[in-house]
Amino acid sequence: MIEDIIKIAKQAGVKILEYYNEEIEVTHKKDESPLTKADLAAHHEIINGIRSIDPNTPIISEESGVPDFDERKNWNKFWIVDPLDGTKEFIKKNGEFTVNIALIENGEPILGVVYTPAMDLTYYAEKGLGSFKQVGNDIPVRIFSERADKSSPLSMIESRSHGSQELEDFLQKEDLNIKERIKSGSSLKICLVAEGKADFYPRMAPTMEWDVAAGDCVYRNSAKEGQHPSELMYNKENLLNPSFILGF
Structure with missing residues (x-):
């Protein structure tokens, strides 16, 4: 499934980049956070893509509203999506914005894809299978990190x-x-x-x-x-x- 989600994230990235080199029209949501046509285009691309491969699992997207907790509290698995994370960076046109798609099971993320359209850079992971970085269509490379030692620089x-x-x-x-x-x-x-x-x-x-x-x-x-x-x-x-x- 991870390959399908990477493909969906990249398709959303294509939609975002269609607006990137144009004059960006910005509106604001109730919380005063910015919203663009690119956010909404990516949202629809991702929702349709996920539903085509997994029609029965609920989806929460930043751009679709959040179901009441009475409805959500019994979900043991759901998708959570930020179609365009870093809208301020998108508006500034500095390239530091991403498409975020994750699958949550029993309160923890078991699959995650972060795609950076302007850099054609993908990070992804599945629980127990490691984390990877892929530049363009190059062979993905396993990435590692160690917990920081507070006593060191x-x-x-x-x-x-x-x-x-x-x-x-x-x-x-x-x-x-x-x-x-x-x-x-x-x-x-x-x-x-x-x-x-x-x-x-x-x-x-x-x-x-x-x-x-x-x-x-x-x-x-x-x-x-x-x-x-x-x-x-x-x-x-x-x-x-x-x-x-x-x-x-």
Whole structure:
């Protein structure tokens, strides 16, 4: 199934890029987050694609609304999708936006695909089968990461567009030896930790489950043995995530 989901993510990426080189029209949702025609085009491509191969499993997409918890609480498996993660980066045209598709089972991601259309770069993972990076149509390469040692000099990756005072307060409190602060957008941040290009990713600003599920799957399965632990949980009554740190 992973090959099918990668194909769907890439097809959504094609839809997104149709709008990328044009003047981007931006509206705003109720929470003031930006919305473009590319978000909606990718959403429809993904929903139709998943339903064509898995018609019976529920789907939550950022652009389709969230069913009431009374309906969701008995789901043991569902898809969760962010059709265009990093809409602000898409609007800035810096390339750091992704298509995120994950399959959740019993509260954890068991399959995840993160596709970066502007870079033709794919990260993907399945529970127990490892994490991989694929550039274009090249042969996929297994990626690994190790949990960071807080006593060592550390490279930290952080959001390019969602900095917060809470993050600065956390860093001051922990008194970590930060040798490098890397900025990036979208789920690329989590994937760069999974790839070993950054030691850890602290996130104090708000995120939703669809923002992180696919990348979290890639991170968890980038361990050399077993899985990395992750504090992220899925199908909560409120899909808003608390602050989290990946890499420690």
